[in-house]
Amino acid sequence: MKRFLRVTGWSLLAVVVASSVIVGVRFGIAQAAVDRFDRTPPTRLESIGTVEHLTILPLFEKATSSTDLAMGHGVGYLVQTDAGTILVDVGFNPENLDPSPIEQNMAALGVTLDTIDTIFITHHHPDHTGGVTWWQQGTFSLGTTQVDLADKQILTPIALTYPGAKPEAAAAPRVLAPGIVALGAIPFVDVFPLSLVRPQMIEQVLAVNVADVGVILISGCGHPGLERMVETAEQVLGQPVAGIVGGLHYGEGVTPAVNAGIALLEEHDAALVALSPHDTGAAGLKAFATAFGAAYHPVAVGEPIVVR
Numbered sequence: 001m002k003r004f005l006r007v008t009g010w011s012l013l014a015v016v017v018a019s020s021v022i023v024g025v026r027f028g029i030a031q032a033a034v035d036r037f038d039r040t041p042p043t044r045l046e047s048i049g050t051v052e053h054l055t056i057l058p059l060f061e062k063a064t065s066s067t068d069l070a071m072g073h074g075v076g077y078l079v080q081t082d083a084g085t086i087l088v089d090v091g092f093n094p095e096n097l098d099p100s101p102i103e104q105n106m107a108a109l110g111v112t113l114d115t116i117d118t119i120f121i122t123h124h125h126p127d128h129t130g131g132v133t134w135w136q137q138g139t140f141s142l143g144t145t146q147v148d149l150a151d152k153q154i155l156t157p158i159a160l161t162y163p164g165a166k167p168e169a170a171a172a173p174r175v176l177a178p179g180i181v182a183l184g185a186i187p188f189v190d191v192f193p194l195s196l197v198r199p200q201m202i203e204q205v206l207a208v209n210v211a212d213v214g215v216i217l218i219s220g221c222g223h224p225g226l227e228r229m230v231e232t233a234e235q236v237l238g239q240p241v242a243g244i245v246g247g248l249h250y251g252e253g254v255t256p257a258v259n260a261g262i263a264l265l266e267e268h269d270a271a272l273v274a275l276s277p278h279d280t281g282a283a284g285l286k287a288f289a290t291a292f293g294a295a296y297h298p299v300a301v302g303e304p305i306v307v308r
């Protein structure tokens with residue numbers, strides 16, 4: 001019995017040590033990808049063009065402008081411009097509702113799929129891809145079934161599938177339409193516990209160059225960090241960032257990261273700051289609201305953010 005316990009103990013220890021080494025190596029590889037990204041300037045795009053109009057209508061978020069609309073943890077933004085309409089992320093449906101919360105909100109707000117040209121998935125997390133089931137299957141969905149998206153341009157952060165459509169994985173930055181740019185693959189080390197499955201992840205950010213306003217970034221969770229996203233945008237576009245809408249992943253409290261983010265956007269004299277409440281807590285949002293005054297805009301389902 002004693003011998004059995006001794007052998008079992010040593011085997012357990014061996015398993016723990018081996019798995020820690022494997023996890024450590026995988027994290028190391030993920031971090032190395034981020035370091036490599038930081039050392040390599042992304043491709044500069046020439047003549048990106050401008051849009052005359054930009055409105056961002058949140059279709060799914062952790063806040064709502066009316067009790068008649070659904071809300072939850074995640075992101076789905078309708079980006080409306082004169083050069084095309086883009087759905088950035090498709091929300092979350094943890095209770096498997098049919099229609100899903102984002103589908104309910106689209107119906108309530110009169111948004112139909114045929115008005116959407118492009119679906120832009122920022123990153124492969126369940127609160128941006130329609131839920132855990134789709135996420136596990138390496139795909140995404142607006143609802144409990146995968147509606148026909150054959151006529152849409154679909155841009156995903158990593159290789160994802162979708163029946164009857166051809167999603168394109170982000171790589172180098174590219175102009176999607178005059179004034180609308182996909183900034184390309186930005187790596188990050190995934191958040192625990194998702195990181196145990198795949199520590200190396202990619203997030204992509206949309207940039208819209210608005211006439212007389214400048215470049216507005218639209219982010220999902222903002223895992224790569226505001227500084228890296230702004231720097232990438234400025235290297236790709238060759239002009240300063242003028243504002244940001246979406247997730248910045250500050251979590252709870254007014255942390256040093258929150259203060260650094262405020263300082264960076266103040267240096268940029270930001271014309272628009274609209275932070276997602278799904279990954280930044282009330283105290284952080286309040287700090288940004290206080291710092292930016294009239295330039296700050298809350299992000300809530302059904303409340304359009306009209307840039308121009």
Ligand SMILES: [Zn+2]
Nearest residue numbers: 074127220221
């Ligand atoms: Zn998120």
Ligand SMILES: [Zn+2]
Nearest residue numbers: 123125221223
């Ligand atoms: Zn995320």
